[in-house]
Amino acid sequence: MAGSLRLRFLLAVTLWVILGIAAIWFSAVSIFSRHVEQSYHEELEVHVRELGRLTEIAPDGMIVLTRPLSDPRYDVPLSGFYWQVTADGRAPLRSPSMTRGSLEEDIAHSPEILHRLENGPTGPAITYGFTRKGAAGEDIHFVIATDQRELDRLIGSFTRDLTAWLAALAALLLATGFTIISFGLRPLDRLSLAFARLRHGETDKLEGDYPAEIAPLAADLNAYIHQNEAMVARARVQAGNLAHSLRTPLAIITDEAERLAKHGESRAAGMVLLDQASAMEQQIEYQLAQARASAGKPPSGRGVVLPDIAMPILRAMERLHPDKGFTLDANGCKGVVLPLDPVDFAEVLSILLDNAGKWSRSRVALSFTCDKTGACTIRIADDGPGIPADRIDQAFVVGTRFDREAAGSGLGLAIAQELCAAMGITLTLRNGTQGLVAELRHTAARPVET
Incomplete structure (x- = not known):
C-alpha cells in the first residue's frame, strides 16, 4: 500500500475526522462544564438568599426557619446539599442533611454574597455565604454548600456519553469516507484492470468508459x-x-x-x-x-497459448530432421497463456529446436512447466555432445560456430537471446545429464479464457 492514492486519501480523511471529533469533544465538554458550573452557582446564590429570607430569631433567642427550603435535597442526610445559620451567642442551626460536621462560616463575613471551595461534611464543597444584622444588632452568618463531586458527577456523565457518541460518529464518518474514496477511485481501478488486460495481450487498446477527468488520458x-x-x-x-x-x-x-x-x-x-x-x-x-x-513489445491479441504454439513447429522440425525424434510434455500447462508476441516466441522455439535437432544424436525433448505463481519454464533438451562449460557464454556471441563444418551462420542463439530479452524471457544454456539444455523462463502467465 505504500504510495497508494487510496491510502493517502484514507489517512487524510482519518486525520481530519480525528481532529474534528477531538475539537468537538473539547469544545462540548468545555461549554457544558461552564454552563453547569454557572447553573450551580446561580442555584446556590438563590438558595442562600432564600435561606436568609426564611431565617428568624425566635423570642427565646433560638434561630429558626419559617419553613424548609424549597429544594428537598437539603433534608436528605449527607446528600451533599447543606446549609448552616450561626449567630454570636446562639446555637447554630443546620440543615437536616448535615448529620455530621459543619460548614466554615468565614465565607459569611460580608453583606455581599461570596463563594469559594471549602471542606464540607462529605468532601470539597462549593460554599456561598453572607451576613446580615439581627434585631439586636448581632451578625447572623448564612452559609450554604454543595459537594463538588455532584458537579463532577454531572460533567463526568456527560463526558462519557459524549465520548461514546462521538466515537460512534467517528467510526461512521471513517466508514463513509472509505466508501466515498472507494467509489471515487473506482474508475482508476477499472483503468488499472484495462492496463493489465492490455499488458497481458487480451486487447489492443484501453477499454471502458471513464469520468471526464480520466477520459482524455x-x-x-x-x-x-x-x-x-x-x-x-x-x-x-x-x-x-x-x-x-x-x-x-x-x-x-x-x-x-x-x-x-x-x-x-x-x-x-x-x-x-x-x-x-x-x-x-x-x-x-x-x-x-x-x-x-x-x-514486438508488448503484444496485443490473445498472446501465446501453451502448448498449442509448439505443435506446428514440432511438425516442421520432424520434417527438417527426419532422423531425430521430437517429444512434447505439457506438465499441466495446457491452456496457459503467455502475454507475448506469438511470432517472436515461435521464432525463438524454432531456433532452439532446430539447434537441438542439429546437434542431437537421436532425440529432442520439449517440456513446459507452470506453477501457481504464474511462472512458466520451457526446456529443450537434446542428447548431443553439449558445450564445454567454459564456452557456454560464447554461444550467444554473434557469429559463434563451434563446428565450422556444420551448417549455420552462428546467429541463431544470438537472435534468440535478443528476442527473449525484448519479451522479458530469461534464456539460459546448461549441460544436462545427456546433452545441452536450453531453458526459457517467464513469470507472467495466466490461465486461458474459455
Missing part, C-alpha cells in the same frame, strides 16, 4: 498505442525492404568473390571478399532480428 493513451503500433508495422516493413534490397547485391558480390577465389592470381582477394560478405550477411540478419525484437 485514456484517449491519449489509446492514440499513442495505435500510433506506436503503426510505427512498429512500418519499421518491420522497412526492415524487410532493406533486407531484400541488400541481399540481392550481396549475393552478386558473393558470386563474384567465389569466381575470383577460383583463380590463383586473385584467390586471396576473393577469399577476403567472401569473408567480408559473410560478415555483412551475419550483421544484416542480426540487426533485422534486433529491429524485430524491439518492435
